[in-house]
Amino acid sequence: MDSICPIGSRCATQISALLTPPSPFQLQEYYHNLLSARQCSGITVKQEGNFGKGLYADMDFKEGELVLKDPMFVGVQHTLNKIDCLVCSFCFRFIGSIELQIGRRLYMQQLKANDSDGCNVGNSSKHCHDMDSSDEDKSSQQCTSDSSKTKVPLPEAVVESLMNGQLVLPFSEKFSLPPAVPCPGGCREAYYCSMSCAEADWDSSHSLLCTGESSDPAHREALLKFIKHANETNDIFLLAAKAISSTILRYHKLKAASFEEQLKHNTSCDSNNSNLYFLLEAWKPIWMGHKRRWWDCIALPDDVDPSDEASFRLQIKELAFESLQLLKTAIFDRECEPFFSLEIYGHIIGMFELNNLDLVVASPVEDYFLYIDDLTYPNKEEVEKITQPILDALGENYSIYCEALLKLVLCLYCLNASNLEVKGTAFFPLQSCLNHSCCPNAKAFKRDEDKDGQATIIAQRSICKGEEITISYVDEDLPFEERQASLADYGFRCRCPKCIEEEP
Numbered sequence: 001m002d003s004i005c006p007i008g009s010r011c012a013t014q015i016s017a018l019l020t021p022p023s024p025f026q027l028q029e030y031y032h033n034l035l036s037a038r039q040c041s042g043i044t045v046k047q048e049g050n051f052g053k054g055l056y057a058d059m060d061f062k063e064g065e066l067v068l069k070d071p072m073f074v075g076v077q078h079t080l081n082k083i084d085c086l087v088c089s090f091c092f093r094f095i096g097s098i099e100l101q102i103g104r105r106l107y108m109q110q111l112k113a114n115d116s117d118g119c120n121v122g123n124s125s126k127h128c129h130d131m132d133s134s135d136e137d138k139s140s141q142q143c144t145s146d147s148s149k150t151k152v153p154l155p156e157a158v159v160e161s162l163m164n165g166q167l168v169l170p171f172s173e174k175f176s177l178p179p180a181v182p183c184p185g186g187c188r189e190a191y192y193c194s195m196s197c198a199e200a201d202w203d204s205s206h207s208l209l210c211t212g213e214s215s216d217p218a219h220r221e222a223l224l225k226f227i228k229h230a231n232e233t234n235d236i237f238l239l240a241a242k243a244i245s246s247t248i249l250r251y252h253k254l255k256a257a258s259f260e261e262q263l264k265h266n267t268s269c270d271s272n273n274s275n276l277y278f279l280l281e282a283w284k285p286i287w288m289g290h291k292r293r294w295w296d297c298i299a300l301p302d303d304v305d306p307s308d309e310a311s312f313r314l315q316i317k318e319l320a321f322e323s324l325q326l327l328k329t330a331i332f333d334r335e336c337e338p339f340f341s342l343e344i345y346g347h348i349i350g351m352f353e354l355n356n357l358d359l360v361v362a363s364p365v366e367d368y369f370l371y372i373d374d375l376t377y378p379n380k381e382e383v384e385k386i387t388q389p390i391l392d393a394l395g396e397n398y399s400i401y402c403e404a405l406l407k408l409v410l411c412l413y414c415l416n417a418s419n420l421e422v423k424g425t426a427f428f429p430l431q432s433c434l435n436h437s438c439c440p441n442a443k444a445f446k447r448d449e450d451k452d453g454q455a456t457i458i459a460q461r462s463i464c465k466g467e468e469i470t471i472s473y474v475d476e477d478l479p480f481e482e483r484q485a486s487l488a489d490y491g492f493r494c495r496c497p498k499c500i501e502e503e504p
Contacts, residue, residue: 011338014276018283018338019347021290027053030288034429043068043469045433054468055433061463067442068430068469070455073285074205074242075426079231083108086180088193090201092426092453094364095180095193098172101365103162106393110153152392162390169390170383175368185210205245208331222330229326237323239425240348243286244327248336251282255335279338286348289432293346294320299489320346351432352425364451431455436490437470438483439498444471470496480504 008015022030024047031045031053042059061067077087084105086096094101161167178193184202187210192198202210211220211227230237255278261267280287291297295316304312324345332340372380372387434442434457445458463469474486480502487494 007337007341008343011341014279014338015341015343017276017280018287018344019290022287027288030284031430031433038071038430040068040430043430045430048468052435053433054435054470055430057463057465057467057469060465061459063459063461065459066447066456067459067463068455068457069450070428070430070457072426072453072455073429074239074246075453076235076238076242078235078425079227079238082189086191088178088197088452089183089190089206090192090197093178093193093451095178095191097165097177098175098365098368099162099165099167099169100180101177102169102390102394103159106154106159106390107163109393110156110159152389154389154393169368170386171371172368174371175364177364183210183212185212186214187212203249205242205249208245208248209241219330222326226323226326226330229323233319233323236349236352236425237320237327239352239427240323240345241327241331243348243427244339244345245331247282247286247339248331248333251278251336254278254281275335279336282336283339285429286351288429289351289427291347291350293343294349295346297350297491317342317346320349352427426453428455431457434469434471436473436487436492436494437496437498438472438474438476438494439496440470440472440476441467442469442471 027045027047035043035045042057042061044056044058045053046056047053055068057067071091075090075092077085077089077092085094086101086104087093088095158167162169181192181195181198182188183190183192183206184198185206189211190198190201190206192201209223211223213220215223226241227238230241255275258274258278295313298313298316300306300309300312321342324340324342328340338344369387369391372383375383431444441459441461441463442457443460444455446456447458450456457469457471473490474483476483476498478486480499483499484493
């Protein structure tokens, strides 16, 4: 693979500089500037001996108090999940309307029920303006919609009326959502809660990853092949592509700003040294989360015999190589060539392969049905004549809350739920600094006012100034051996006070 992809040898010096772990001083400086820019008070990031960086309290926190809200650096919604939930591609906020959210889900349920192949979405995009073209590529895969036998299908006309806004549900105005703003490039894959989110996403990464008709046909075809490969293998590649795109765009912004300064002061600098400087500066947000390569750090699956580990890791490396070649064809940038080396790609993906914990995210649709349920008679009786058939169509397993799985290490934000859920992955620069403890003092928790995809950390008990802020990557109520077995996938053995006390 390395001989087929010569970037590694051609850019060896630059790659070595990019992969040299940051010093404690560089870490401290970066996170100090980040905390200042985000106006985060009461917390700091420190490098502590063999345990690496951690998040520490700079003030006392009371139980239940907000410790941190961390906007994502990059994030993506899983492709199939876009069928069930329409959310902002930049901040993950629910968008559209209660009616559209319900209509989209019911439409896909009915499509699945009517399809003898199980879940072939075919040309469904002509019926639903915001479905992805890439969703059609996933038609042979398992649909995310629940298939409860107790569901009572609604007439197609009712579902269509929900989706196109002709049918307005009673009291839905109390749960208004931001209108869906389409991608400025016309890709019909990305929608936003506002023009500011659309512009921010375009400027940060989407301008390189847009598959709209206005883009170059060869570029678009190459991107669609990359997306199809990611959807069929591992959609962590989509997040890696977004990280590389954001780094490339940041590089060019830094270089352009420097060129303007040179013109302003009539100065010049050595181009080779300055290019490496801009590469390093653009790389910083990812550099600070320096991890091992994906094929080295990924946990060995239970169904793989330890004697086959070398073969398994080689297969993972080959899979990453396939993905990288497709991405390179789509968005290669000569000035940023080192970012397209297999070594760099492996380290980027490796950052998204560890720690996980649970949190709860309120769904506006769930909130709507709870509101209806709390109405009093006679209003409730009249309203339920309209809403009950819809709830019956959604099925008896329709949950009260959208549950989410936040996968952390460099924090992979995986939003999962049994029904109308948000599923996606994102990189959080500050929450990625949180270390694990089986007796944590904080937890990831979405409050009622937390409606977007920001990571939210709440104090689980009182936290004293100077104390490290920790969360649990696993269910801390599990027995000692089960906790240790789960944590082995993250590459360490826990030595927190609870584990020391319970160790046989």
